[in-house]
Amino acid sequence: MTTVDSSQPRADAPRVPDAAPRPLPLRVAVPLAVAAGLALLAAFPPYGVWPLAPVGVALLAVATHRRRVRAGAGLGLLTGVALFAPLLSWTNLHTGYLPWTLLSLLQAGYLALLGAAGAYASPLADRLRWAWPALTGVLWVGQEALRDRTPFGGFPWGRLAFSQDGSPLLRLAALGGAPLVTFAVALTGGLLAAALWRARDGRRRWAPVAGLTAGAVGAVALPVVGLLVPVAAAGDGDTVTVAIVQGNVPRLGLDFNAQRKAVLGNHVDATVELAGQVAAGTQRRPDLVVWPENSSDIDPLRDADAGAQISRAADAVGAPILVGAVLRGPDDGQVRNAGILWRPGTGPDLGQVYTKRHPVPFAEYVPMRDLARMVSKQVDRVRADFVPGTEPGVLRAGAAVLGDVICFEVAYDEVVRDTVTGGAQLLVVQTNNATFDVAEARQQLAMVRLRAVEHGRPALMASTVGVSGFVAPDGRVSDATGFNTRAVVVRQLRLDDGRTLATRVGLWPEAALATLAVAALVGAAVLRRRHHAG
Template identity: 40%
Template sequence: MAVSVAGAESGVPHKTKRKRAWKPWLARVAATAATGYGYYLSFAPRPLWWLAPIAFAAFALVLRGRSFRGAFGYGFVFGMAFFVPLLVWLQDFLGRDFGPLPWLALSFALSLYFGLAGFLIRVVSRLPLAPLWGALVFVALETPRAWFPLGGFPWGRVAFSQPEGAFLSLASVGGAPLVGLAVVLTGFGLAAVVARLWRTRKAWDRALVWPAVLTVLPAAAGLAVWPTIGTEAQNGSLTVASVQGNAPDIGLDLQGQRGVLRANALAESARLLQKVHSGQAPKPDLLLWPETSTPLEGDDPGVDQMVSAFGSPAIIGALVRTPDGAAENSAVVWDPNTGPGQRYVKKDLVPFGEYVPARAVARLVTPFIDDTRDMRPGDGSNAALSVAGAKVGVFICYESAFDGPARDATAAGGELLVVPTNNAWYGPGEMSYQQLAMARLRAVEHGRAVVVSAVSGVSAFVAPDGTITSSTGLFTADALVGRVPLRTQTTLSDRIGAWTEYGLLALAIAGVAGGFVLRFRTRRGTAAPTGTTAGEAAG
């Protein structure tokens, strides 16, 4: 057998050494994929929020000692193992006519952010308090992901894995960015502790102090903040009824079935009205219909009659056709005496669902593009509607994933937040539960009760501390009636606003710059001639 020089020196054939070389790499890829899938398992509908920091600890351990290229690759694998199962509901929506390409392509694009995160985490890994800088980098990359691609797709942010648990209360201090930072920092700190213990084989040494602090501090801070989360009414309360009319589970074939949604909503409203008249349910102060429950062009006698029969105002989710022919996804205040009035228009539209970006590219993967007209986005006005003697903040469906709409609704005076949504397109999978988790985070972030009103579920009443007080099932006709508190106190997160996100982004950029500078100086120092310092060699 031919033996290489390297093999001859060690007594090991070259072929055997090659086998040993690739096995650790393959094991790391498998471990990274398992870690990414474990991170996915921390998301709703599973109450496994604590899995997220464990997943980040394992991810950080995989990245230790890797090259920049390897760190990018492992980050990408982590992302694909996370996004592919998280977004499988897209395939339920698209069906067999489209195949898996759009779902997998979006997962691929989003995973590139995780790859970049892996690369940059290695850049900052030599800085003091490296776990903190690494966590800042990972969370900071969620900001551009809310901008690009396709106008941004912030689904799967770290904070959305935390609709309950130790970290959730931090949303009232710094919103979703601070919750995400706390989760990742806990994981990265834990990884540093484990690595140090493995290297020294000691139960404790002084070098463990800061990694241990970074591991424990986020959860401790979250637990300390929980007593400040208020749930009591501050300006009275409202009895709210949310009507879930239901829809057939037919995915894209639901296109053109808006008449069915309207008929179902009217039928369930009639059943609720019978319960009110018989004393089985209290009369609501406010009636809610989900997103796009009915097409609306001018008045609607059927809806008008239904609202008049209740004798209470309503917020009706409607696809409004304006006089100039534009379509707007709206929440319309409907008075029992005067009919439709002020309305909020959704401003963060769903790409390919409510508008089509890059039509020339989209035309390659879907035959419906030429027959699809873009909806017109709103300008953010009327984020808090005056109805039933209160200010009711509104953000619609997909807007739950963005920080701005709920913040705007609260800043406009919203004492209660409502989320009309239509997830009937996306099948019986996890999408509705993932969105409900976002609503629970928004409740704590803004100190408001949140009512999610869905066409086919899950509709829910959420207390200001994120607790679900009542909810419906998927693809069932149902109605929820409950008393919700009206609150006026703003949280620290409301007062700071987007500055938390921008501050964390600025720190991450500074850390990356410092990481590059440190590596450049280290490289110069290594290249210095023997007997001279790096500074002398550079001079």
């Protein structure tokens, strides 16, 4: 009789896979989560080391993989604080630490949700390891879609796409806007995460090397693919000459409003000086002059002296001026943040006025004021609530149709797109950085660069104190000014009437990717239920 050793597996028995790897030890995951936030921070201006954005994504993905949902949320919160607290530090320059702290924690909370989602979806990443990059990409887009809209209309600052102003991936904006750029950055980070995890879990000698090599090749390949996306270096329409007037303010800080006569005077004087240069033949006569947001905090439609000063500047330079003005009304205790076209000889063109559609909560208006006052008396600095406009900023200046957006509105996809679908040939961002610093201004300019590529339009940013400058449809910046200086820059631009694929498809790429994120979480729930049932 033959004896069979049952302790040895039969040769024809099916191979039982090894137990799934455990998560990283918490003593490793916590530093990785913090490092993820710092890597993401370094990708944004003023640092601008854009390749670190995928690295930050990868570190967070690895830190949260296979963790409990609560632990994933905690790690995501650490990443969010490490990113947003320094990224938004300009918000505490003149208002104290409380608003900065609350805003940073609110934004970090969305990365906590992302960390929880990454942990929850771990079974799906384990089942389909090389689907992990795409899973990472759609979860990031879903998180940003939520953060861009909630609460009070959202706050899109710090989107992955806005870190890529110097990257080849920026060109993908022409195909699917900021959401597609974010997806590409996160997909690249997901490739690195999958490679790192494979290297950690490799049972064979060649596995770590093969995994890391595959991830590195994929991470390099995606930016190369971005270079293949065609974008125009200039528009293909009429040529116009545009001047940006950066008048500067006497002092930085919230009290610049107390100096509003001086601020208006600075912009008038700089424009009159430009007119003198035109008369002397040392400068081209502009077809359009752009003043920044808050260049006239005195309502020029109600204050005769302010209106007369602006008319003097427009008549001297012989060109319409797009004035950033604070207009009173429509009711008592209300004001409007507006761009108004002021024509030489005739003055304000009341048919060409844009009212900011997305005022900033707690800065330009105070929701739930009584409750907010219990948190901080700083809300009473906002004495009158800014009323939002209802129409896109499409202004017809004669030489060009302008797509006007004001300050933080450049971060919102639909606000910019609406001007282009309304016929804008030139994107104009009027902003006031006098209450912030140069880091905030450069972060905003990065958004302008993405919008120019996204819609195939020349663009410009006009700031009271800097940074101002022109942006070509391929994202290149020209004539950028210094910060806290007075400057006038004049440039010839080629307008454009075409539409990129991103302009045509609008929010559909974001909607599709966010839907895939929800589907992935549903798939992970099914796998978890099967595991518990088994």
